[in-house]
Amino acid sequence: MVKITLPDNSTKEFDNEITALDVAQSISSGLARNVLAAEVNGIIQDANMLITSDSTVKLFTWMDDEGKAAFWHSSAHLMAEAIEFFFPGAKFGIGPNIENGFYYDIDFGDRVLSENDFKKIEEKMLATARQKQQFTRKNVTKAEAIEYFSKKGDEYKLELLADLEDVDITFYESGNFVDLCRGPHIPHTGFIKAIKLLNVAGAYWRGDEKRKQLTRIYGVSFPKQKELTEYLELLEEAKKRDHRKLGKELELFTFSQKVGLGLPLWLPKGTDLKDRLTQFLTKVLKKRGYEMVSSMHIGNVNLYKLSGHYDKYGEDSFHPISTPIEGEEFMLKPMNCPHHCEIYNSKPHSYKDLPVRMAEFGTVYRYEQSGELHGLTRVRGFTQDDAHIFCRPEQVKKEFIAIIDLVQYIYKILGFKEFVTQISLRDKENRDKYIGSDENWEKAEKAIIEASEERGLKSKIEYGEAAFYGPKLDFMVKDALGRKWQLGTIQVDYNLRERFNLEYAGNDNLKHRPVMIHRTIFGSLERFIAVLIEHSAGNFPLWLTPEQAIILPISEKYHNYSKKVLNLLNDYEIRTQVDERSEKTGRKIRDAELQKIPFMLIVGEKEENENAVSVRQHGKGDLGTFSIEDFAKLVNKEVEEMIKE
């Protein structure tokens, strides 16, 4: 007799040994047809594994992340089998499932695999899938496993084996492919109905750039063709929203080989957008007790040696430049914090002055590897929306909460409704990697956790992800396509206050060290604007967009009236232009729509007579006739609504 407890706490009893599939069958045959994997007493395993004693069972289908994981993991095996068929002797590294699909790292020896090979591999995979091959699990000893892969000549699997204990080593066999694998796998390959191999890439064996580079093949698979189609449509949509494409089309920024890699050139409209963003943020920050400061683009190399950044990141910075006569060395500023420390040190501080909140839109330069550069999201020169807060230890939590509120407010205004947070703490095992006393760390970690809880954030806690100088809280926004982007970060720092001898006089009249908090909301303006472009598909919020409206005269006869409208709207601080080209109205509308300008104001005889404009909204169509003043009020009211706290 086996007693099975299900997640809803109901129980079922069976006479014999059973599998999770049998459990599913006892509930409904529909469920049984869809079960991909199961969790038995907390362990995720194959749905067809025998259950011999009373157990708690959870069943996973395609609707569950665990089900998808098994599905994609099995798809990776299926791909490996097909690849082994076409490329006998290929050696296999690892082939896991990932967030959206799977990959397999493979050593093809002298052969090269290209995307041209995808089609035949996909077809082979589908043909195999249709055979409903079972994944057979086999317990093997370490010696047996080593013998198998030695014979096969797969040194990667042998290396993986070397790290495994001689217990619970399992092989999975499906068709002609045998793999060292922990599982779980789906019951048979027949579930896999749609497959798409996406791209090939080089990937270092075990992520170590000193080791051999294997060929990584990414793919995705689904139980229904329709889901694959939808997924591919999502990828298409992402392509359409690519900020590099839209940045060009909307004339926001460009790059030039002559200027240099990773050094963006902001065009007039992009500059306008960026400036408006910084102006808005400046206003918000001042309201919240921040003071704006500014520092230069270069700093003495000794400054960064003092801060410790030179030792740690000197390799990733531009080489020092020297003054022509004295030979004094300067570096392009890689971060703002040392400069801000010196601003703090420019006068003595009392505990009464704290916290000091110092903000700067500081442009910094970092040597990013050439292969890393990507549009505006990874560049060599960028502007941080940086701030440093110098406060007393007991103020840390309050400051943290204030920053969390600020970040939330800003994201909301910019149209990001969802974000997730991660708290990065010390590695529990290895505390030597960090500087600062245990006491301070504990205080700071506690403050972060409490602040996060107090604001109802469901932060994921990661141990070992903290910076060497303190714990941090990171913000990741979700964009309109559900993609996550890391933007803001709040970090506590116990390093710089020692190195820069930061102090304040306490109420005991003794010198104390302030706690320093680094924080950014966007990370970098460049990166943020890239994310904003992709999130909004170039349809920026009305308050932020470079051009809010465009005036479209029906013909030359109305150019004078158009200019009158332009001047009036300018008086209302509405950003607009007149399209004076000798084109038909339909054409002007089309071009304005493509430029994603929020409002088109069509003016002709009727409007001139009535002192009005005919308003068409981007993506929506004709809104009817408005007096110029009413239109201005409409825009300004909407803008006000958008940015009010």
Next chain:
RNA sequence: GCCGAUGUAGCUCAGUGGUAGAGCACUUCCUUGGUAAGGAAGGGGUCACGAGUUCAACUCUCGUCAUUGGCUCCA
């Protein structure tokens, strides 16, 4: 930096071992038109760059640079 792919007009892209193409954009002219492309003519390219093979290279080979998908890195 490493592995793969790509590089033809301002943009999007065809194309062939034998004198370089389209659409859009641009210029000029005609047109003055009411809610997503009016018409005509014209200008514009060392086919990324440099070598090699060939009677002949935009095309084939190699190298360089850049772009791109990843890997590694990210104060």
